[in-house]
């Protein structure tokens with residue numbers, strides 16, 4: 001029986017246990033979109049995870065959408081990330097970088113003045129985003145020309161190389177939650193008539209080519225990807241999730257990637273875990289509202305190879321030690337999820353057997 005505390009290999013990634021820290025945007029990067037010393041401390045505190053997936057990181061100035069998110073496209077950013085990965089490694093952990101190109105989900109006020117907002121089709125997101133000047137609408141996106149798409153794919157591959165050079169064990173492609181890769185996959189945001197739109201195979205092509213390029217850049221065993229078929233987050237609409245994600249998984253399966261990271265959001269058309277198991281034989285990390293008990297059951301039943309926790313890792317930096325010791329969990333403070341300072345970021349307490357911490361403390 002697979003214990004949540006037993007080690008596992010996912011491709012070329014070695015995990016000391018099966019508890020993964022889910023990617024979480026915390027909007028605390030520096031003025032040059034570089035990770036700060038506080039961010040290095042935040043990740044170091046959470047190195048007890050079998051694997052940390054970093055917050056979403058933009059591969060280029062155009063890929064940025066939100067307030068104070070970090071990038072991996074300048075030497076300064078790479079140097080600052082080295083401090084993050086060195087701290088995690090010294091504490092015995094592993095870390096991959098989540099690459100997040102926001103596509104149409106971006107407010108002009110959050111981007112460099114010369115950055116563009118691009119998407120598969122010129123269809124605006126109705127989301128309002130937080131900026132330094134208050135809430136602002138998303139910028140109207142420009143539809144990428146067919147000939148430009150190879151350049152965007154190159155940016156993603158270059159970001160994967162930069163992440164490796166900055167000490168990350170690998171990368172995860174963010175293909176959920178309504179960002180650029182999912183904008184290509186979904187019928188509501190992709191109305192293209194070229195080879196990147198129309199049929200399920202064509203809508204899946206961008207994500208397939210990005211994953212192929214990342215695998216060629218750093219090795220397939222160091223590349224994972226995150227999906228959530230049919231998830232409506234960020235006002236996404238998809239009339240064909242079953243055929244599209246079937247085409248995607250069939251094409252990606254032979255690449256031998258490290259893992260598939262699945263956010264479990266059931267929709268009428270499919271039950272996510274059963275669905276991916278039909279089309280994907282590689283390792284699956286499951287996510288979404290898990291507890292120690294529900295996670296252990298999914299591992300014991302052989303339905304997942306590893307499990308990821310988001311919010312519990314915000315407020316329990318030593319989540320694995322707490323699980324091992326049956327210690328109480330601290331509830332996270334939503335008010336400090338995004339932006340701000342060290343409060344709600346690096347000041348959650350470490351559990352100690354001598355000083356029990358009450359739930360909600």
Ligand SMILES: Cc1cc2nc3c(=O)[nH]c(=O)nc-3n(C[C@H](O)[C@H](O)[C@H](O)COP(=O)(O)O)c2cc1C
Pocket residue numbers: 022023024025026055056098100174176177226263287288289290308309310311312337338
């Ligand atoms: C503050 C916050 C930021 C998040 N940012 C990201 C992100 O950058 N990339 C991503 O794929 N998911 C992101 N998520 C989703 C989480 O990775 C995870 O899927 C979600 O919290 C559900 O897991 P949980 O029930 O264990 O919290 C974020 C969630 C939270 C709470």
